[in-house]
Amino acid sequence: MNNISKIETKALDLFYGHFQALKNIHVSIPPQKITAFIGPSGCGKSTLLRAYNRMNDLIKGVKVTGEVLLDGKNIYSSKMKLISLRKRVGMVFQRPNPFPISTYENVAFGPRIHGITNREQLDNIVETSLKATGMWKDVKDKLQISALALAPEQQQRLCISRLLAVEPEVLLMDEPCSALDPIATAKIEELILELKKCLTVVIVTHNMQQAARVSDYSAFMLLGDLVEFGETKEVFTNPKDKRTQDYITGRFG
Amino acid sequence: MNRKLINFISAFFYTLTGLACASLVIIVAIILGNIVVNGISHVTWEFLSTAPKAGMAEGGIFPAIFGTAFLVLLMTIAVVPLGVSTAIYLQIYAPAKSRWVHAVRMAIQNLAGVPSIVFGLFGLGFFIEFMGKGIDKIFLGGELYMGQPAIIWASLTLALLTLPTVVVSTEEALRVIPKAHREVAFSLGATRWQMVRYVILPQAVGGILTGTILAVSRGAGEVAPILFTGAAYYLPYLPTRLNHQFMELGYHVYVMATQSPDVDATLPILYATVLVLLTLTFTLNFTAIIIRSKVRRKLKIGK
Numbered sequence A: 001m002n003n004i005s006k007i008e009t010k011a012l013d014l015f016y017g018h019f020q021a022l023k024n025i026h027v028s029i030p031p032q033k034i035t036a037f038i039g040p041s042g043c044g045k046s047t048l049l050r051a052y053n054r055m056n057d058l059i060k061g062v063k064v065t066g067e068v069l070l071d072g073k074n075i076y077s078s079k080m081k082l083i084s085l086r087k088r089v090g091m092v093f094q095r096p097n098p099f100p101i102s103t104y105e106n107v108a109f110g111p112r113i114h115g116i117t118n119r120e121q122l123d124n125i126v127e128t129s130l131k132a133t134g135m136w137k138d139v140k141d142k143l144q145i146s147a148l149a150l151a152p153e154q155q156q157r158l159c160i161s162r163l164l165a166v167e168p169e170v171l172l173m174d175e176p177c178s179a180l181d182p183i184a185t186a187k188i189e190e191l192i193l194e195l196k197k198c199l200t201v202v203i204v205t206h207n208m209q210q211a212a213r214v215s216d217y218s219a220f221m222l223l224g225d226l227v228e229f230g231e232t233k234e235v236f237t238n239p240k241d242k243r244t245q246d247y248i249t250g251r252f253g
Numbered sequence B: 001m002n003r004k005l006i007n008f009i010s011a012f013f014y015t016l017t018g019l020a021c022a023s024l025v026i027i028v029a030i031i032l033g034n035i036v037v038n039g040i041s042h043v044t045w046e047f048l049s050t051a052p053k054a055g056m057a058e059g060g061i062f063p064a065i066f067g068t069a070f071l072v073l074l075m076t077i078a079v080v081p082l083g084v085s086t087a088i089y090l091q092i093y094a095p096a097k098s099r100w101v102h103a104v105r106m107a108i109q110n111l112a113g114v115p116s117i118v119f120g121l122f123g124l125g126f127f128i129e130f131m132g133k134g135i136d137k138i139f140l141g142g143e144l145y146m147g148q149p150a151i152i153w154a155s156l157t158l159a160l161l162t163l164p165t166v167v168v169s170t171e172e173a174l175r176v177i178p179k180a181h182r183e184v185a186f187s188l189g190a191t192r193w194q195m196v197r198y199v200i201l202p203q204a205v206g207g208i209l210t211g212t213i214l215a216v217s218r219g220a221g222e223v224a225p226i227l228f229t230g231a232a233y234y235l236p237y238l239p240t241r242l243n244h245q246f247m248e249l250g251y252h253v254y255v256m257a258t259q260s261p262d263v264d265a266t267l268p269i270l271y272a273t274v275l276v277l278l279t280l281t282f283t284l285n286f287t288a289i290i291i292r293s294k295v296r297r298k299l300k301i302g303k
């Protein structure tokens, strides 16, 4: 096993029924870096992201061919246990979506379903996870209050904490800031940069500045193709493909 | 001229609709007033806690209250798990919009439209004659034990009658739970059962409770389904086994109103019994309404 890629995508095709949403995708996601997927709406960014923790399995009529190797092991092989895969590869969604239960219970949800029942242990996990997202100070006195009472930014932080509580190795984020205002966005971006110290992050974003600000690598997608992949600086300043250039310059005039 | 006519018509309909509402309120007030005025003086602790005496012209209604409570309890034990599982299956497990789901929904809707006397006949035919007699034949060599009218059969019949209520209100509660919550649960590695158990059910508790209370209040007021399946005219003992018959408030009202040897003498007791029955069902309905509005409000804050 080499350390060059955390997730290696090989010849990945994905069909929704007869519609091919991903076409022969090859890409290597490096460990402990932030990789951004960019591209116009409907190009398959979310689909590719969801292929990494097999969330597409939940949709009827989805067919996948090719390989996705997580630390060298194909996640689509029958040997891969779905539950442990999803524990290792977690997902943050577009809208903050805490469960309508207390902040504490939200964070404890993951550990609980994975069999941790010891109260002390749970307390520790909750504290560590909330500290990791920098919200412990703000919520430590109101852990038992409904998570829905939190502001959107705090809710999204909570969702990330909830995920960290199961100790994932990879964080998939599908436009995690698109429901937030600019100040909250900046704060979440800061958090993402912080998280990369111990995690591999893949982020889908519509916001080109955001991709440029936070990501180390970028992948540009178009109509189900992965057009270009490289260091973010390269992709943004010196794109090799004409289509990438058109998209980037088109966006910024 | 034309203008006047229009004004007249509009005033006419205004008055008409207003009168319709007023007459409704008046009718309800008359019914309730009549019952309360004639019944209240008879509702005493003794009335609630003793058995009928002297051919129902004296004494209380305790056996009927006890029977109703027991009956409805058994019904609840049967209908809630069945109704909740059906709703969960329809909303969560079954492929959406499949023909099978459609068929189940149709069946439930039709069930809700069946006259209650038909449930009574079904209970007699299916539970008593088929199941009860069948059990007797298989396990007791034909000795009569379960194959007769009994509280278990009556409660199961009522459970069928109230099944749509529980299914519909549970489904309603499940429908408003954001789909994202299911995805989140899965993305954290939950199994489908864990998702249902820890994400869906806790959020549906309000709806399940509402449905249960509505079912109980409906079940407590129905006479036709228990007519042939277990209700007794008079019993000298309280039902303590599943194959006992039982007295029930609604049926007791019916018996006193139609079968009493001395109608005038039973009249005050009759009023008092109706008052008790109405209080019971109104309280249950009212509780259901409060719970439902509380749950709705909570959901609104949520999204």
Ligand SMILES: Nc1ncnc2c1ncn2[C@@H]1O[C@H](COP(=O)(O)OP(=O)(O)OP(=O)(O)O)[C@@H](O)[C@H]1O
Binding pocket: A016, A019, A021, A039, A040, A041, A042, A043, A044, A045, A046, A047, A048, A059, A206
């Ligand atoms: N459940 C589905 N069934 C059928 N087609 C789908 C489904 N989900 C997505 N698609 C299609 O697959 C293509 C890729 O969708 P995807 O959501 O991955 O795009 P995206 O790049 O994330 O777009 P956006 O930026 O708008 O989020 C689109 O053409 C979309 O219509």
Ligand SMILES: [Mg+2]
Binding pocket: A045, A046, A047, A174, A204
């Ligand atoms: Mg998307």
